[in-house]
Each structure stands twice: as structure tokens, then as C-alpha cells.
Amino acid sequence: MSQHESTVLFDAPGPRAQRRQRILSVAVGIAGLALLAVAVHRFAERGQLDSAKWEPFTAWGTWRFLLNGAWYSLLAAAGAAAIAGPLGLLLAVGRLSPRRAVRWAAGAYVEIMRTVPVLLLIYITLFALPQYGVNLSLYWKLVAPLALSTAASTAEIFRAGLLSLDRGQREAGLSLGLTNGRTMRLILLPQALRRVIPSLVSQSVGLIKDTSLGYIVSYYELLFSAQVYATYSHLLIQTFLVVAAVYLVVNGSLSKLGRELQRRDPSARPRLRRAPVPPALTDPATVAPPRPPVDSLQGDER
């Protein structure tokens, strides 16, 4: 995700290419400006740029209402993350468990939750559960489905982290006489967790975006607050644009943080650190003898 990876396709440009690129650059800029001009004209024509329509957004009262919504969005995201994180970890460990029943159950949960829309789960908490006497609070009507669904994708992130570890780590743990569980807890998890932090940060962006579903359960998060405010003030476009900007700032900084962590993470580039395998070892003739230990290990993995 670094900034310099795109140089595969072209060299440092020569004088003619430079000229061409400058012309293209200017053309793109003009096209962008033209688009902006059309949009501004459209807005102005319909009176959407009148100062009266934007003035409420300079008042602290409006911002307090919207930022309150943003705070509730973050609360919902935090609640969902607090459940989805540990649950996802359990599911990921479960999917790699030596016991088939555990593996199967965790796998089924993840596969089902990854293919059912969150909105359907929300409709269940909204319309189905009350009929069976389970009437959750608005907060939980939003957070419970989010947590259950996010747990599945978090589990996949953790699992990818665990699988990305060198095989030898687990083998070394087992050969030291640690049990499967202790190998997981003492050796594999600490490394895997560190490795998946960037992905988790990126995923939290998705979670915050999903809290906008609070709009459907009438939970006062950012989007629902915006809707309420827009209905009250009749400033539809302005409110939604402002709210979109708030989302952009919050999630944009989180995405940037995720990318930054990814870039700095030394374990994300294992190929640079791992000693290359000497070519002699990959020769078929020499590979044959060390086979037996691998077989016995598979028996252990069962």
C-alpha cells in the first residue's frame, strides 16, 4: 500500500513524455474544475448555496446535535467491537482447532454470518424477536446484529494472521512439549495479533460505516441524527453533505492510520527477513529423506 508501487508501469519520463503528461494533467484539472463549476451552478441555481441554508451549520447548537450523533456512532461501534473482537478470536481459534466438531461449528458460524446481510439481522431484532418477547433496547437492536456479523469477518482476519505465521513456530512450540492450547496462547496468538493490527484498524472503518444502519432502528447515531435534523430544518442536501464530511474525516483518518501501521509493520514483509532456502534443498533428490517427520506431524494435526 505504499505510494511508490505504481512506478512499475513507467520510467522517469523524458522531455516529450513530460510535456505530454503536463498537458494531460492540466486537461484533467480543467475537466475536474468544469465538473465542479457545473455542480456549483446547479446548486446556486436552485438556491442551495444561499447563506441562509448554510448558516445553521455555523451554530454550535447544530453541531452539538450532530456531534452527539457521531459520539453515539462511536459508542455503537465500540460496543460491537468489544463483542466482535473476542468472539472473532474464539471463532478463529475454533476454526483451527484439532477437534472436528469445534472446527465445523466455528466454520459454519463464520460462513453463514458472512453471507447474510446485516440488514436482515437487524430486521430480525427489530421485527422478529419482539414477537417472542425479546425486546432489546435501541442500542442493542443495532449493536447485537453488528457484533454478530462483524465477529465473522474479524475471525477471518485473525485466522489469516494465524495462518501467515511460519509453520515452524507451531512445530517448535509442540516439540518443546507445550500442549496445543498453550502453543496457541503463548506462541502463535501473540505474534498473530501483532500482525493483524493494521487489518483490524481498517476493519473498524467498516464497522463505523455499518453503524449508519442505526438509521433503520432509529438509534440516535450520526446518520439518524442527520435525518432528524434534516426533517426539522428542511436542509436535506446541506445536512447530508455535512454528515458525509464528518464520516470522511473520521474514517479517512482511521484508514490512514491503518495504512501507516501496515507500512511500518516489519512482519508484514516477511519475505525480506526470512533467510532464502538454499537451492540444494529444493532439489528432488535431497528432499526425499526428510519426509518422514512431516508425515508424523500431519498425524498430530489431525
Added chain:
Amino acid sequence: MSVLTQHLPQLLDGLLSTCLLMVLSFAGSLAIGVLVAAARVSPVRSLRAAATGYVELFQNIPLLVWLLLFVFALPEVGVIFPLFTTAVIVLALYEAAYMAEAIRSGINSVGRGQAEAARSLGLTTPQTLRHVVLPQALRSVVQPIGNVLIALTMNTSLAAAVGVVELTHAANEVNLAEAQPIPVFVGAGLAYMAVTLTIGLTTGLIERKVAIVR
């Protein structure tokens, strides 16, 4: 169970609507995604910046905000389409950002030597992209594109929130009429799983067909 058979036409209409949303916005997002990905790796700085801005914009603002903006707010400045078309446009624009990132990862996975060889043969950057790099990149990202398509399928359910009668909406209507949530919602869930499973299997097949064996 009888609820499901009784309301089968309504639910099937919903499923059809979901599939239509999915197919149309998939086609749109793939087309836009390829263009944005190409712009993101182009030598022209302003094109790169525009494409990066596009991806940031659509990946960081929730789909529901975009839907509400397009369905309820933009008509006030005269940007107005039929509801279903609006849903398709928004979904296509939104998923195109993810599509572009998937394709870009494919472009980066194409060996350096390929582009270098193409350039040394005298191809221009657009030609290199079109004839050498993209065909290989697209083959290697069948699985990631499949994942975007699965996410897209689940996101079509959000169109229900702005009033498009697709599967989730239809299921909810049937539930409100019959008050039998379990069969209705489980049925809808199974339908979604069937669609995504089909996508998963198909992408698996396509991947094996087009994979470049090195």
C-alpha cells in the same frame, strides 16, 4: 412453511430484483473500477490524485449515506432518476472503489518484467496497460473480485432502506403481513446464502479456467 409458499411470487420478485440490482451494479462497478485502477497507476499525477480521491471518498462514507443523498437530497438540485436506477448507480459507484483496489492489487502482482518488456517493445503506457498488464492482472484477481461481488450482493439489501422492493424488503413485508418472522427471515437468509454460494463457486470455476499457470 406455508407462509413461504403462499407468498412465493412476492418473495421471488424480491429475489429477482436483488439479482438484477446485483448484476447491473456489478457491471457498472467493474467498468468504473478498471478505469479508476488504471488512473491510479498512471504516470499523470492529477489522474492518480483524482482516482485516489475517488477511492477515499467512497470507501470512507457509508453506503447508506450515499443512498440517502442520491435518493432524497440530490433531487432538490434536479439530479433525479427512477428509484431503482438510483440504487444501481449508487451501488455501482460505491463498489467501484473496492473493485479498483482489488484490480490495483492485481496490477501490482503482475511481474515487473512484463511491463518492462512491453515498454521496451515500444508500447505506450495505455497500450502496456491494455494489452499486457490488465489481461494478466484481471486473471489474477478473479477471487478478490468475487469477494467484492459477494459484498455487493449483501449491500443490495440496503436499497430496502430507501424503498427499493428487493429480497430483504419483500421478506419484511411478508413478515409484517403474516407475523411469522422465523420462516420468512430464515428463507430470505437462505436465498442470500444460495446467491453468494453460487458466486463463490462460479468465481472458483472461472479462476481455474483463466488462471495463468507459471
